[in-house]
Amino acid sequence: PKTSLTLLGLGGMGAALARAWLGAGHPLTVWNRTARRTAPLAAEGATVAGTAAEAVAANSLVVTCLLDDASVREALDDADLTGRDLVNLTTSTPGQARALAQWTRERGGRFLDGGIMAIPPMIGVPDSGGYVFYSGSRSFFDDHQRTLAVPAGTRFVGSDVGFAALHDVALLSAMSGMSSGVAHAFALIHREEIAPKDFAPLLVDWLTAMAALVPLTAAQLESGDYTVGADSNLAMLVAGNATLLRTAEEQGVSAELMTPYMDLMARRLADGHGDESDTGVIDLLVR
Numbered sequence: 001p002k003t004s005l006t007l008l009g010l011g012g013m014g015a016a017l018a019r020a021w022l023g024a025g026h027p028l029t030v031w032n033r034t035a036r037r038t039a040p041l042a043a044e045g046a047t048v049a050g051t052a053a054e055a056v057a058a059n060s061l062v063v064t065c066l067l068d069d070a071s072v073r074e075a076l077d078d079a080d081l082t083g084r085d086l087v088n089l090t091t092s093t094p095g096q097a098r099a100l101a102q103w104t105r106e107r108g109g110r111f112l113d114g115g116i117m118a119i120p121p122m123i124g125v126p127d128s129g130g131y132v133f134y135s136g137s138r139s140f141f142d143d144h145q146r147t148l149a150v151p152a153g154t155r156f157v158g159s160d161v162g163f164a165a166l167h168d169v170a171l172l173s174a175m176s177g178m179s180s181g182v183a184h185a186f187a188l189i190h191r192e193e194i195a196p197k198d199f200a201p202l203l204v205d206w207l208t209a210m211a212a213l214v215p216l217t218a219a220q221l222e223s224g225d226y227t228v229g230a231d232s233n234l235a236m237l238v239a240g241n242a243t244l245l246r247t248a249e250e251q252g253v254s255a256e257l258m259t260p261y262m263d264l265m266a267r268r269l270a271d272g273h274g275d276e277s278d279t280g281v282i283d284l285l286v287r
């Protein structure tokens with residue numbers, strides 16, 4: 001028999017999770033703050049609880065997928081967590097995850113944190129590439145791994161309960177840099193007779209090729225020698241930044257997305273690291 005479970009939260013992501021578990025034959029109890037969102041899931045076989053506390057009482061395995069940390073606290077405020085296994089799939093900070101774990105323990109429950117690396121259409125679709133980072137108790141994870149693997153792949157990243165959130169947010173932060181670079185690139189061409197749709201595959205190929213350099217950065221961080229394999233040294237890169245900035249000016253494009261990183265590169269160069277790659281910018285950030 002398939003493990004029965006409770007899911008709190010039927011937003012875009014919660015509803016996708018619910019459908020994956022229902023589709024795989026798991027008995028599912030759902031709750032959502034706004035009741036009308038439960039109707040489609042009820043029609044698909046979910047049991048609807050009137051309150052979050054009732055939903056938590058229905059199953060020992062309880063999954064939350066709510067807007068943010070505050071909404072999880074609010075939803076679970078009057079629920080009895082004694083003997084419950086709580087899996088939080090709400091995007092949160094490492095500190096929030098650690099505090100929620102402590103809060104759950106104090107109320108008699110076990111806690112596992114998760115960070116979803118997927119968008120709703122990837123949920124419940126085998127080989128979609130989507131997965132969830134998990135961290136916290138390894139035995140808790142092992143107990144429920146088969147159920148947790150139904151909506152998306154699972155990657156356990158450590159017994160520090162904050163690590164799932166940290167991995168999640170680190171990847172999202174890298175995406176933020178990529179998105180700003182893409183925005184600037186499209187802005188540069190926008191006034192010209194270059195079709196965005198023709199430019200897009202060039203961007204994809206270039207970003208993919210440059211992403212292959214990430215392991216070199218990791219190797220430099222591990223060795224502490226930022227000159228190893230630095231085919232593009234900082235002195236050359238900073239000189240090149242002037243060309244990037246002047247092009248932005250010629251094209252009538254604000255360079256505000258570009259300058260924060262460029263300023264750090266210039267500071268690192270001024271500190272005498274012109275023969276290294278730009279990895280030393282990381283040292284400036286963590287000090």
Ligand code: NDP
Pocket residue numbers: 009010011012013014015032033034037065066067068070071072074075089090091092116117118119120
């Ligand atoms: P939605 O905005 O679609 O849904 C938010 C959910 O949180 C709703 O169920 C909403 O209830 C509920 N909620 C908000 N505030 C409260 C509160 N104070 N008390 C109780 N319930 C509350 O968000 P998603 O479903 O898309 O996202 C849920 C989580 O999943 C987030 O942490 C998000 O970061 C994460 N995630 C989402 C991804 C995505 O692409 N969508 C990708 C990866 C992670 P109500 O219906 O009553 O408003």
